[in-house]
Amino acid sequence: MEQPKETQVCVFVDPSKTFQTFVGIGGAITDASAETFAKLSKDKQQELLAAYYDLNNGIGYSLARTNMNSCDFSSDMYTYVKDNDPSLKSFDITHDKQFKIPMIKQAMAAAGGKLNLYISPWSPPAWMKDNNNMLTGGKLLKQYYQPWANYYIKYINALKQERVPVWGLSVQNEPMATQRWESCIYTAEDEAAFIKAALGPALRKAGMGDKKLIVWDHNRDLIYQRASVTLKDPAVAQYVWGIGFHWYETWTGSDMMFDNLKRTAEAFPSKNLIFTEGCKEKFSMDSINNWSLGERYGISMINDFNAGTVAWTDWNILLDENGGPNHVGNFCFAPVHANTQTNELIYTSAYYYIGHFSKFIRPGARRIIASVNRTNLLTTAFKNPDGTIAVIVMNKGDEALAYNLWIANNAVEVQVPAHAIQTIIL
Numbered sequence: 001m002e003q004p005k006e007t008q009v010c011v012f013v014d015p016s017k018t019f020q021t022f023v024g025i026g027g028a029i030t031d032a033s034a035e036t037f038a039k040l041s042k043d044k045q046q047e048l049l050a051a052y053y054d055l056n057n058g059i060g061y062s063l064a065r066t067n068m069n070s071c072d073f074s075s076d077m078y079t080y081v082k083d084n085d086p087s088l089k090s091f092d093i094t095h096d097k098q099f100k101i102p103m104i105k106q107a108m109a110a111a112g113g114k115l116n117l118y119i120s121p122w123s124p125p126a127w128m129k130d131n132n133n134m135l136t137g138g139k140l141l142k143q144y145y146q147p148w149a150n151y152y153i154k155y156i157n158a159l160k161q162e163r164v165p166v167w168g169l170s171v172q173n174e175p176m177a178t179q180r181w182e183s184c185i186y187t188a189e190d191e192a193a194f195i196k197a198a199l200g201p202a203l204r205k206a207g208m209g210d211k212k213l214i215v216w217d218h219n220r221d222l223i224y225q226r227a228s229v230t231l232k233d234p235a236v237a238q239y240v241w242g243i244g245f246h247w248y249e250t251w252t253g254s255d256m257m258f259d260n261l262k263r264t265a266e267a268f269p270s271k272n273l274i275f276t277e278g279c280k281e282k283f284s285m286d287s288i289n290n291w292s293l294g295e296r297y298g299i300s301m302i303n304d305f306n307a308g309t310v311a312w313t314d315w316n317i318l319l320d321e322n323g324g325p326n327h328v329g330n331f332c333f334a335p336v337h338a339n340t341q342t343n344e345l346i347y348t349s350a351y352y353y354i355g356h357f358s359k360f361i362r363p364g365a366r367r368i369i370a371s372v373n374r375t376n377l378l379t380t381a382f383k384n385p386d387g388t389i390a391v392i393v394m395n396k397g398d399e400a401l402a403y404n405l406w407i408a409n410n411a412v413e414v415q416v417p418a419h420a421i422q423t424i425i426l
Contacts (some may be wrong), residue, residue: 006261007085008403008404009214009373009374009377009401009402009404010403010405010406010411011371011372011377011379011391011393011403011404011405012369012370012371012373012406013322013368013369013391013406013407013426014370015368015369015383015407016368016369017338017369018126018366018367018368019308019366019368020265020273020308020310020366021364021365021366022310022361022362022363022364022365022366022367022382023062023063023116023186023274023310023311024062024063024116024311024358024363025062025311025312025313025314025357025358025361026061026062026063026064026065026115026312026314026317026358027064027065027313027316027317027334027419028064028065028066028067028277028313028314028315028317029051029064029065029066029072029100029104029107029316029317030066030067030071030074030100030315030316031067031070031071031072031073031075031099031100031325032073032075032148032316032318032319032320032324032325032326033073033103033316033317033318033319033334034099034102034104035075035099035325036318036319036320036325036338036340037099037103037318037338038102038103039095039320039338039339039340040062040338040343040345040390041343044338044343044345045106046188046202047345048318048336048345049106049110050110051109051336051345052107052110052113052317052411053107053110053111053112053115053335055359058355058359059351059354059358059359060362060416061107061111061113061115061136061358061360062105062111062114062115062116062358062363063115063117063311063312063313064115064116064117064313065117065118065119065276065277066100066104066118066119066120067119067121067122068120068151068155068169069120069121069122069123069124069125069134069182070122070123070182070327071122071173071181071182072122072179072182072326072328073315073319073324073325073326073330074183074317074326074327075326075327076212077134077135077182077327078095079124079134080093080095080151080154081125083125083126084127085126085145085186085338086144087147087322088147088151088154091154091158093155093158093159093162097162097276101159101162101164102116103131104117104164105162105163105164113365114338114389115245116167116168116210117159117165117166117167117168118139118166118167118168118169118170118214119152119155119156119159119166119168119169119170120170120172120173120217120276121152121170121173121184122134122173122183122184122422123135123182123184124144124148124151125182128140128144128147128148128266132316134178134182134413135179135180135181135182135328136178136180136181136183137153137177137178137179137183137184138183139184139185139186140184140186140190141372145194145197145198146197146202148194148198148199148203149194149198149199149202150199152169152202153202153203153206153217154197156169156206156208156211157206157255158370161370166211166258166328167211167212168211168212168213168214168242169211169212169214169215169245170213170215170217170276171191171195171199171213171217172184172186172188172191172217172269173217173218174217174218174246175190175191175216175217175218176222180328180330181327181330186224188225188229188230189229191215191216191226191230192196192229192230192231192233192236194239195213195215195230195236195239196235196236198238199213199239199411200213200238200276203239204239209397212241212242213239213240213242214240214241214242214244214274214276215227215230215231215240215242215243215244216230216244216245217244217245217246217276218244218245219247220245220246220247220249220256220258220260220261221243221249221257221260223243223260223261223264224263224264224267226243226258227243227264227267227271230265231268231271237271240271241272242273242274242310242311243264243268243271243272243273243274244274244275244276245261245273245275245276246276246277246278246402247275247278248281252281254391256299256300256303258303258304258306258307259307261273261304261307261309262307262308265307265308265412271378272310273304273307273308274310274311274312274313275300275301275304275309275311275312275313276313277313277314277315278297278300279316279332279333279334280316280332280333281330281332281333282331282332283319283322283323283324283331283332283333285321288333288337288346288348289348289349290349291349291419293333293348293349294348294349294350294351294352294353294421295348295349295353295394295419296309297314297350297354297413298353298356298394298421299352299378299396301353301357301380302378302379302380302392302394303378305367306358306367306380313355314334314335314350314354315332315334316334317334317335317336318334318336318337318338319331319332319333319334319337319338320337320338320339321337321338321339321340323337323358333350333375334348334350335347335348335354336348353419353421356392356421356423359423360384360390360392360423360425361382361390361397363385364384364385365382365383365384365385365390366382366383367380367381367382368381368382368383368389369381370391372403374401374403376395376396376397376401377393377394377395377396377397377401377403377416378393378396379391379392379393379394380392388425388426389425389426390423390424390425390426391405391421391423391424391425391426392421392422392423393405393414393421393422393424394420394422395417395418395419395421396419397418397419398418398419400416400417400418401415401416402414402415403416405424407426
């Protein structure tokens with residue numbers, strides 16, 4: 001093929017340049033998701049499981065997150081121990097056996113028995129904190145560092161007893177946010193101290209040194225500062241697999257601070273970037289079919305992967321017709337909603353946008369170069385373990401575009417409609 005001209009719209013792919021290894025894509029199975037799931041008929045439950053986890057008939061999710069203790073997307077506040085029990089003798093996960101664990105097990109089965117699950121706490125029990133409250137922030141008291149570290153071990157072992165293996169864990173969900181729901185504050189120094197003194201050694205002692213430990217688990221805006229402080233001590237960094245991030249502070253506007261991810265990946269090449277949570281907040285049935293919902297996912301995922309992200313986890317995989325249940329009224333959107341009054345599943349544009357990544361980029365894939373020469377086009381590309389190449393192209397403009405997909409001096413013309421996403425398999 002002759003060299004492309006300035007007037008030609010192109011997507012350039014270069015498989016000879018490889019980058020991070022892809023781990024997976026998935027969503028969180030929260031109490032809210034599991035309680036909503038339980039209200040569906042059996043056939044609708046099977047439809048949802050196939051839609052998310054079946055690679056042939058669905059979008060092939062391979063990753064999952066769940067909450068340890070209650071979070072905002074729980075119908076009630078709970079922990080697994082009685083008050084003032086630092087020995088954790090009363091530890092009991094009966095609460096999770098009603099809804100959450102059964103759904104996780106069905107999801108794992110639907111995914112073919114392989115679903116990497118990681119756990120995240122929103123708050124320790126109230127009596128372990130300086131505000132004696134699971135809500136509105138507060139900090140973990142140092143005297144409870146070891147009991148709280150042991151709590152993660154207890155939970156991982158309890159899930160294992162239920163035949164639910166745990167792949168990883170984050171130290172704390174949103175450690176810089178004082179929320180009206182379950183929350184707990186850690187400075188970067190606090191997080192490092194807890195890992196070094198208690199959590200890291202506890203995991204190793206329990207034979208869980210292979211569990212993927214994730215720090216930060218909050219927004220892109222402060223990710224570099226947090227990583228640079230938390231990981232500066234090798235005695236802390238030795239325990240850490242990855243750096244988790246959300247999108248909330250950077251949801252609106254054109255600048256979603258993707259460069260912060262690039263700086264973090266450059267500075268800490270031995271650590272993994274993992275998107276641990278994102279959703280559109282302030283649920284409204286009036287905008288459930290808004291196409292911009294999916295577009296925001298596409299913009300985020302393409303840029304996150306191009307910045308070096310290895311795994312991407314959406315928030316609740318399923319919510320009801322009110323954007324809940326939620327015990328503090330913090331209702332939001334999910335890719336799929338269930339109308340529990342009519343037994344209907346509503347698939348939003350977000351589900352389909354996510355599917356362009358999760359269905360066609362498979363665990364073990366390596367990211368390769370993909371670049372564009374028009375600002376309205378976005379792209380990322382991966383080479384899968386089976387040798388196929390998945391090129392994802394998104395048009396965020398108001399006009400359809402014809403472009404040349406260029407690879408190894410060969411090109412083919414492709415059409416992409418306005419406000420559309422497509423995947424080309426080579």
